[in-house]
Amino acid sequence: MTDDIKNKSGFVALLGRPNVGKSTLMNYLVGQKVAITSSKPQTTRNKISGILTTDDMQAVFVDTPGIFKPHLDLDNYMDKASLSSLNDVDLILFMVEPEKMGKGDAYITDLLKKAKVPVLLLINKVDQVNPNALLPIIDQYRQLDIFKEFLPVSATQGIGISDLIQVLHQYLPVGPKYYGTDQITDRPEYFMVAELIREQILNLTAEEVPHAAAVWVEQMNKHENNKLQIEATIYVEKNGQKGIIIGKSGKMLKQIGINSRHQIEDLLGEKVNLHLWVKVQHNWRSDPRFLKQIGYNPKDFS
C-alpha cells in the first residue's frame, strides 16, 4: 500500500422503515446472506453486522430493525437497537422507498438531525419507478438539509451499488481492516441458524404467526453419524399458532425443517440433522425476562 492509497474503514448504520430493503442491500454488498429478508415488515429483530472488504476499504454494516413507533416491548427493543447505532458509527445510510416522504420517514428524519456523523440518503427499489419520478423525491429530502449525498439504488438488481461503494470510500475515515478479509458477519453461528429457521417461518406462514414466533437454538455442538445435531425451539404466543406451525400431521414443521436445513448446511458447509420443537410462551413479546432469555437483550446488541 502506498501513502496516497490509504485503507478506509468504519461502521455504517443502515436505517429506514420496515421492509424498505435494508437486509437485502446488506446481503448484496456482502455477497452472501448474513441477514434474513422477507416481504413481511419487521423481519430483522436486532442489529446484525455484515462486512464488506475491498482492496482499499472495509465497511462494517449494521443492519438495524426498521424504526417505527414502539407499542410492544419487543418493538421497544427493536427501536433501541436501531437508535443506539446512531451513536457509535462513522456513517449513516438512511434508506427510503422511491416515493414522497411519509409520516414514518419524518419520525426518523427528526432523529437524524441529531446525528454527529455524515448521513447519506439511499433511495432503494428504483427498479420499480421511472427515473423522472426521482427528482421531486430527492428535492423534498434535500430541503431537510440533513443528507450529504442522494443515491438511487436497487438492492435486488444491483443498480447504483458501485457508485455507493465509491461514496462509502469517500466518507469513511482512514483506518485498518478490523476483520479478516473473508469474514462476512460478526454474529455467532447459532444466531445465524436461528435466523434461517425464522426466515422459513416468515416464508411459509401468514398473518400474525410469523411475528409471534421466536427461535432459540438449544444446542449445536454434537456430531452423530458425521452430521451436526442441531436442536432448536420455536416459541409462539398461542396454542392456535402452535397448531399452525406444526400443521396437519406435522407437515408444516417438516417443511420448515427441510427448507431451513438446506440453508443451514450452505451456511455451515456440513451435513446437519435438525430437530425442531414448538412451545407456547404466552405474550413473550411483552415479557422482558423471556426476551432476555432468548437473546433479545438490548445490551447484547448495542
Ligand SMILES: Nc1nc2c(ncn2[C@@H]2O[C@H](COP(=O)(O)OP(=O)(O)OP(=O)(O)O)[C@@H](O)[C@H]2O)c(=O)[nH]1
Ligand atoms: N423491487 C425491489 N424490491 C426490493 C428491493 N430491495 C428489497 N426489495 C424487497 O423488499 C422486501 C423487504 O426487504 P428486506 O431487505 O427484508 O427489508 P428490511 O428493510 O430489511 O426490512 P425489516 O427487516 O422489516 O426492517 C423484500 O421482499 C425484498 O425482496 C429492490 O431494490 N427492488
